[in-house]
Amino acid sequence: MVKAIGIDSGTKSMDIFGFDDENGEVIVDTAVDRNEVTKNPRIIIDILRKVQEEHGKIDVIVGPSGYGIPLKPAREATDEEIALATFITRADVERRLKIVGLRELMVLMREAKDLNIYFTPGVIHLPTVPEWRKANRVDLGTSDKIFTVALSLVRHSEIEGVPYEKVNLIAVEIGFAYTSAMAVRNGEIVDGMAGTAGFTGYLGMGFMDSELAYALANVLDDFSKLKLFEGGAAYIAGIDPFKISPEEFVKIAKEDEKVAKGYNAMIEGIVKDVFALLPSVKPDAIYLSGRFSRIPEFFKDTKDAIEDSLSRFGVDIEVRKLESRAKAKEAAEGGAIIANGIAGGVYKEVVEVLKLRESSGKIFDWVQLKEREKLKAFERLEL
Numbered sequence: 001m002v003k004a005i006g007i008d009s010g011t012k013s014m015d016i017f018g019f020d021d022e023n024g025e026v027i028v029d030t031a032v033d034r035n036e037v038t039k040n041p042r043i044i045i046d047i048l049r050k051v052q053e054e055h056g057k058i059d060v061i062v063g064p065s066g067y068g069i070p071l072k073p074a075r076e077a078t079d080e081e082i083a084l085a086t087f088i089t090r091a092d093v094e095r096r097l098k099i100v101g102l103r104e105l106m107v108l109m110r111e112a113k114d115l116n117i118y119f120t121p122g123v124i125h126l127p128t129v130p131e132w133r134k135a136n137r138v139d140l141g142t143s144d145k146i147f148t149v150a151l152s153l154v155r156h157s158e159i160e161g162v163p164y165e166k167v168n169l170i171a172v173e174i175g176f177a178y179t180s181a182m183a184v185r186n187g188e189i190v191d192g193m194a195g196t197a198g199f200t201g202y203l204g205m206g207f208m209d210s211e212l213a214y215a216l217a218n219v220l221d222d223f224s225k226l227k228l229f230e231g232g233a234a235y236i237a238g239i240d241p242f243k244i245s246p247e248e249f250v251k252i253a254k255e256d257e258k259v260a261k262g263y264n265a266m267i268e269g270i271v272k273d274v275f276a277l278l279p280s281v282k283p284d285a286i287y288l289s290g291r292f293s294r295i296p297e298f299f300k301d302t303k304d305a306i307e308d309s310l311s312r313f314g315v316d317i318e319v320r321k322l323e324s325r326a327k328a329k330e331a332a333e334g335g336a337i338i339a340n341g342i343a344g345g346v347y348k349e350v351v352e353v354l355k356l357r358e359s360s361g362k363i364f365d366w367v368q369l370k371e372r373e374k375l376k377a378f379e380r381l382e383l
Helices: 034-039 042-055 079-085 090-095 098-111 143-160 210-219 225-229 233-237 246-253 257-277 296-311 330-342 348-354 370-379
Strands: 003-009 013-020 026-033 060-062 117-119 169-174 179-185 188-193 285-289 318-321
Touching: 003 026, 003 042, 003 143, 003 330, 013 034, 013 042, 013 330, 026 034, 026 042, 034 042, 034 098, 042 098, 060 330, 079 098, 079 370, 090 098, 090 225, 098 117, 143 169, 143 179, 143 188, 143 285, 143 330, 143 348, 169 257, 179 257, 188 257, 188 348, 233 246, 233 257, 246 257, 246 296, 257 296, 285 296, 296 318, 330 348
Parallel strands: 003 060, 060 117, 169 285, 285 318
Antiparallel strands: 003 013, 013 026, 169 179, 179 188
């Protein structure tokens, strides 16, 4: 009997899901507005303690880990590891971006000795990704993107009746800020097109033209991480994404030519993310998850766009909705699956096939520039 909880740190909300593998009982399924977490990160600790008080000792909790930390108990994480997992400038610390709330929460989790919390790796820490695919990359997929893969592995195995090590798929998460896609071959994550290093998301532009980065670095007094949350589909559409909901965006895109440009850019970006991963895996299915996948019309348009594009090359791959028991986001259930596996529960083989225990390295280890040593400045934990 294993009780496990996973926590997905999204841009709009921090989602918490947990279950008991003895009877399948859901012990927690909730979401907390990220702005509230930024104001007071301790509210997440309070929720976890309340669940433990009501349901008994939680065997493992997988906490939010930003860009990732090689798998370990939170109590063993160093200041340097937490700093790199949430790396930002001093100016952004003072702006109190949402990632500052995440950093403070990770410190609180390290201190919470009554809770058995683990931090988990990002895709770049995995030994299953060839080193040449890590070159000059930081964001191959944050730690929570591995949660999405874990749930995709389980669902595909259940649907197709195949063991995890025989699963080949692409898992796509379409979130409020970014779109990320991960390639899974024989149960292992082997590549990623993720967030700030993928195609156009809803808020974020995805990867940035190096010439634009050069231009901005020379005209801005302070290059904030906030800039990475701009320039995406909502901005192409000319709407305020904080006043118009994703559902309204989808509806308006059918009626307004300018908004349609942003909508088309976002869906085309998802198709390009998928196609960019085809050299790394021949998928048996493509799974869509995340906030936008829950909008029926958006899901249909995306499914049709991917399947139609693949069919032009004579490829027939089904695009599926990633089903989850969670009212909270799918990644939270994936995090709980990993937590269960770490504790030796029914999903221990998921942790084994993903080789999470073999994760290693630091996020800047594969930067191929002579100035790489200067990036050690981000190893200082500033609060």
